[in-house]
Amino acid sequence: MTQDILAEVSHISRYYGGLRAVNDVSFTIRRGEILGFLGPNGAGKTTTMQILSGNLAPTSGSVRIAGHDLLAQPKPAKAALGYLPEQPPVYRDLTVDEYLDYCAALNRIARGKRREARESAKSKCGLTDVARRLIGNLSKGYQQRVGIAQAIIHLPPLVILDEPTIGLDPIQIREIRALIRELGKEHGVILSTHILPEVQAICDRVQIIHKGDLVMADTIDGLARHLKSAALIVSWRNPPAIAELAQVSGVREVSHLDDGRWRILHEPGQDLAEQLVRISVERNWGLREIGPERASLEQIFVELTTREANTSPAEAAA
Amino acid sequence: MILTIGLRELRTLFLSPLAWAVLAVVQVILALLFLGRVEEIQLYRSQLLALENAPGVTELVVPQLFGTAAIILLFVIPLITMRVIAEERRNRTLPLLLSAPVSMTEIVLGKYLGVLLFLFIVVALLALMPLSLLLGGTLDFGLFGSALLGLALTLASFAAVGVFMSTLTQHPAVAAVGGLGVLVLFWILDVSGQGDVRTNMLAYLSMLNHYQPFLRGVFDSGDAIYHALVVATFLGLSIRRLDADRLGG
Numbered sequence A: 001m002t003q004d005i006l007a008e009v010s011h012i013s014r015y016y017g018g019l020r021a022v023n024d025v026s027f028t029i030r031r032g033e034i035l036g037f038l039g040p041n042g043a044g045k046t047t048t049m050q051i052l053s054g055n056l057a058p059t060s061g062s063v064r065i066a067g068h069d070l071l072a073q074p075k076p077a078k079a080a081l082g083y084l085p086e087q088p089p090v091y092r093d094l095t096v097d098e099y100l101d102y103c104a105a106l107n108r109i110a111r112g113k114r115r116e117a118r119e120s121a122k123s124k125c126g127l128t129d130v131a132r133r134l135i136g137n138l139s140k141g142y143q144q145r146v147g148i149a150q151a152i153i154h155l156p157p158l159v160i161l162d163e164p165t166i167g168l169d170p171i172q173i174r175e176i177r178a179l180i181r182e183l184g185k186e187h188g189v190i191l192s193t194h195i196l197p198e199v200q201a202i203c204d205r206v207q208i209i210h211k212g213d214l215v216m217a218d219t220i221d222g223l224a225r226h227l228k229s230a231a232l233i234v235s236w237r238n239p240p241a242i243a244e245l246a247q248v249s250g251v252r253e254v255s256h257l258d259d260g261r262w263r264i265l266h267e268p269g270q271d272l273a274e275q276l277v278r279i280s281v282e283r284n285w286g287l288r289e290i291g292p293e294r295a296s297l298e299q300i301f302v303e304l305t306t307r308e309a310n311t312s313p314a315e316a317a318a
Numbered sequence B: 001m002i003l004t005i006g007l008r009e010l011r012t013l014f015l016s017p018l019a020w021a022v023l024a025v026v027q028v029i030l031a032l033l034f035l036g037r038v039e040e041i042q043l044y045r046s047q048l049l050a051l052e053n054a055p056g057v058t059e060l061v062v063p064q065l066f067g068t069a070a071i072i073l074l075f076v077i078p079l080i081t082m083r084v085i086a087e088e089r090r091n092r093t094l095p096l097l098l099s100a101p102v103s104m105t106e107i108v109l110g111k112y113l114g115v116l117l118f119l120f121i122v123v124a125l126l127a128l129m130p131l132s133l134l135l136g137g138t139l140d141f142g143l144f145g146s147a148l149l150g151l152a153l154t155l156a157s158f159a160a161v162g163v164f165m166s167t168l169t170q171h172p173a174v175a176a177v178g179g180l181g182v183l184v185l186f187w188i189l190d191v192s193g194q195g196d197v198r199t200n201m202l203a204y205l206s207m208l209n210h211y212q213p214f215l216r217g218v219f220d221s222g223d224a225i226y227h228a229l230v231v232a233t234f235l236g237l238s239i240r241r242l243d244a245d246r247l248g249g
Helices: A045-052 A074-079 A096-106 A111-124 A140-152 A170-186 A196-202 A220-227 A242-246 A273-282 A297-307 A313-317 B002-015 B017-043 B045-050 B057-081 B083-090 B094-098 B104-135 B141-168 B172-188 B201-205 B221-248
Strands: A005-016 A019-030 A034-038 A060-065 A081-084 A158-162 A188-193 A205-210 A213-219 A228-236 A251-256 A262-266 A287-294
Touching (some): A005 A045, A005 A188, A019 A188, A019 A205, A019 A213, A034 A045, A045 A060, A045 A188, A060 A074, A081 A140, A096 B002, A096 B094, A111 A140, A196 A220, A205 A220, A213 A220, A228 A273, A242 A251, A273 A287, B002 B017, B017 B045, B017 B057, B017 B104, B057 B104, B057 B141, B083 B094, B083 B104, B083 B141, B083 B172, B104 B221, B141 B172
Parallel strands (some): A034 A205, A081 A158
Antiparallel strands (some): A005 A019, A005 A060, A205 A213, A228 A262, A228 A287, A251 A262
16 A cells, blocks of 8 residues: 555645745645645645645655655656646647657657657547647647646656646536546546635545645545535525524524525534425415525635634644 | 757757847858958968968968857857746746756756757858868868867857856846856956966956967867866856755745
């Protein structure tokens, strides 16, 4: 099992002058796993990715890629990873083929196998049709795919993708996500994003980073639990008095929202919806809408960051 | 790996019109100078023949041609080297090299090699001019070879300075101006031309004083070592600078 740990990040911190970008972050990733790295803008996602890919040295802490320390043995460590930065590092003056050949050579693929590697990366990323076109003339979506092809051309065990779907149209996003899921079967993938549904769609595990601290590390189901809060959003044609609602058993708190709907907080683990529907019909309140309140990413952040005092990030990461 | 990066660099250079334009302009200017010089020699041939111990044609043509070539290339090389690192940084393509299993040293040496290969083409084209005189006479190959070697070494020093300036910034134009400034400074350190290389520090540092002997046909290993030291220093600084990028952010 230990040889399947592709990346082991222990206690990395990174300061830009006095600014703390990443603080004491630790995690591991195994083969066959897609790890989502979630956080608002400026949370330290990109910095973590840059450290992981060897583009930036951590102020303290260490990174081991496939058993090699990134600082002590950079070459074998870097050979085991493929990295797509936020902006795909493509040379606009080259054709897709020329570019991928160069990447294959840089990644020390033996001369005889470069063609094969290039063709397989191209077909995986759907680039076969544009092989002879200049990268600068390709659309953003295709450039992004070239960037991904570059990251996987040497079949690295670990693939690091920084916001891979940014700036793509919905169809391209779906294609890229399918590609990432495909990669996740054989490789370990780390993916950073600030889009919550993306993580839910493709990741096995999720980590939330906020102001440089790892505030949550959980499986995707764990995140779903976080997302479900103990509240219902209801709207009625003839709304009852607040006092009347408060008397319904299980209701903890009732508040009136600005858009004419009601937010009913109930005891956790108890499904109040059925009961409310029945009462509404009996008393002729004219129920129009009822549904569980979905917490947004921002709310989770608020929740997680305010809870930080009781749960230290180290525990969350464990 | 160094060769891979170097060849890629050379090919990328020729993808932009800049390299072609540089080759064309340098070649036209130097060819005109060369022609003028040859014509001059023809005009004064009778007077030259009357001289006792008359200078040979190589002696008349090569030092002047190569001396001017170095000065023209001093202005041109920063334009060639400006983009090597600065443009990658500007286009954010540097992570491709940094996350590949390639060391900083290999990156810098590869980039430098690309520039050297380009300069080799320039020098080869230049060398063809005196060689064309072989059609109607002979050359002093000792002097010619010494001048070629001197020019090659001087250009290698120029290129190392240019590469270093390119690692300092993400604006190719700034790298070009900076490179030009440093090179001109190196060239004119001994502007009065009075300093003795052995006693005057500034005169010793001036690149001019380590190029002129080659043009007179004097190969002093000290001059060769001077250029080797300049190249090593500036490439070393470039590597340090790129490493600092990773550490400093």
